[in-house]
Amino acid sequence: MNFTDLGLRAELLRALADAGYTSPTPIQAKAIPTVLEGGDLMAAAQTGTGKTAGFTLPLLEKLSRKEVPEGKRPVRALILTPTRELAAQVHDSVRTYGQHLPLRSTVVFGGVSINPQMMKLRKGVDILVATPGRLLDLIQQNAVTLREVETLILDEADRMLDMGFIHDIRKVLAMLPKQRQTLLFSATFSDDIKALADQLLNKPDLIEVAPRNTAAERITQVVHPVDRQRKRELLSHLIGTGNWRQVLVFTRTKHGANRLTEQLQQDGISAAAIHGNKSQGARTKALADFKNGRVRALVATDIAARGIDIDQLPYVVNYELPNVPEDYVHRIGRTGRAEREGIAVSLVCVDEHSFMRDIERLLKAQVKKQVIEGFEPDPTIRPEPIQLGRKPAGRNAPRAGNPRSGQRANSGQPGNARRKPANGNQPRTASRGRR
Template sequence: MTFEDLGLQSGLARKLAEQGISDPTPIQSRAIPPALAGRDVMGIAQTGTGKTAAYGLPMAQKLLQTGVAPEPKSVHGLILAPTRELAKQIVDNLAAFTRGTHLKVGLVIGGASINAQANRLHRGTDLLVATPGRLIDLLDRKAVRLDKARYLVLDEADQMLDMGFIHALRRIAPLLPKDRQTMLFSATMPKLMNELSQAYLTDPVRIEVSPPGKPADKVTQALHFVEQAEKTRLLTEHLDAHREDLALVFTRTKHGADRLMKALDRDGFAVGTIHGNKSQGQRERALKAFRNGELKVLVATDVAARGLDIPGVRHVYNFDLPNVPDNYVHRIGRTARAGRDGRAVAYCSPAEMSELKAIQKTIGREIPVNGGTPWGGAHGARPEGAGKRKPGGGGGGNGGGKARPRRRSRGRRAA
């Protein structure tokens, strides 16, 4: 099946072919026809399966067919995304689809000049990609209006719920016309998603192309049971075996990411970090250097677990296991993209046994053990003698020293 078989105009199909995209993915094959027909769509698919094109191409085609320029400050289509990185990636994809047409694609995110964003919005926008917080700031300034929007898309809707954006959505959605077309896309299907669907979608077509919580097939997973104080040493050994490959390393906290980055830098790795305490400029420079291969290792919190499409990532390390088990799937989904193979390694300390059990329940399988033995006792209680440092041991779990007490992530603050 080709994109033209799905109902796309030949001009849009040619733009895809110019980018080396010729065959629709499963989510695109099943979502594009009902989206073109004007149906509300609820799509569940793994990260890296082409969800942006599944909703972006139908909206672009219908706006091109209409040919009506947006009024000042108005938008024709609104795409909400939970993180700046995902929002920027969506804009890049939409810009590639619409290059050479009259469609104007806009981006509003925190960490950038709100005055510059307001000035651009004054000219009107066909497709606006926004993070909820910055969009509300601009709505409060009356710099943008949504009463002309015909399309609403919630991308990575499950993460929007996790990050507490439901309240922002309740404020934004009523500002759009009731007869709009709404599409919701997600990698997982938590219970709240059904409530979200019932509140904002009308008789949606539900499309599920992979079971929620199922990792990408081409990701080779491995698990190491290791003391928190020995994780840095083990990570260094693993990274040293493939210094020329791109590797993503996930930590639970922002400060832990910084400490680990400094430890890896001392060991001679070309390493950077991204998390919520970094400015937007710092995050974009780090991601650009990582994509270009100037950095070989990127240490990140879960702010990077969604939407980042860097095909060259060969290895993902879960230095700290995530508190939310679905985030494990999103993290390892940063590798094995676009048909490539990838490797995901998880480190489990005695205090993380409950997280490991939750992850394995979510993915429906046990992760193969490549090192150590499972920690004994209920809820990962330390076995006798655990916690003693080995001679010559490396730094602590968050970059050196003793393992710190775990802190629960609290929505956006943990990013």
């Protein structure tokens, strides 16, 4: 199948050809005709499957079929994303595919001045990409109205729930026309997502392009057992001896990301950190330096890494395992994209054995274990409690704090409460900054 078979206009096909694309991915082949038919859609697709084009292309096609309104243009399509980086990435796709069309678009998110965003919105745009917090700020300042939105897209809805955006989402929904098309994209069809979809969608088509919660087949996964105090030494050893030029490293906390970045720099490895406490300018620079090769190691937390889109990223390292098994799948999904091979390495100490068992239970497979010579774990070291960054979401588990009001957010949706960690400590929820 080619894009020419999907009912897209010549201007979109030209933009696709300019970008070097001729054949749709499975999610695109299924989603594009469904969106063009006008019905609601609930789609599950892992990172790197081409889902962004799966909704931007038909969105641009639909908007182009109507005459551009005279005077100030109202927002006709709203795309909500959980993070600044993902919002910027989605808007880049809108501009890339819509470059030959007379449609206007813009992106708004926190961490930068609101005034330029207000000026763009007051001139009028057809497509608005936004994070929930900044969008509500702009609405309160009368910079934008959502009364004429025809299509709402929730991208990475599962992460928006995890980050406590449910209250903001509901506020936005209350401002939208009841007659609209709603598209919900998520990495998985979790119980929370199904409950949200029941509230938002009207008899949606369901698309799932990969088995639920499975890691990409193109990713080689390996676990290197190592003592907790020697993880940084082993990471530097792997990067140096393997001549890794581009590696995304995950830590559980922002403080841990900063500390590891400094240690890698002391080892002579160019590194940068990206997390919620960094300014938007610092985050943008760190990501740009990583993409162009000036930085070999980008150290990130789970939230900040959402939206990092690097087609040829060769290595992902779990410096610290996540306590939520699904986060492991999200992390390693940053590599093995665009039909390329990827390597996912996990440095696992005795404290994290229960996390690894949970991950393998989710994957329904054991991950290969390989001890690196000279870094053999000391069998006499006993496990210690771990300070956790994000609590597994569940029926009785409080969400992270509401990014806008500081109030405790709760989706009010049913979910499967997960057990406490083996160390007996209830994970704490890290406070989130405004997105």
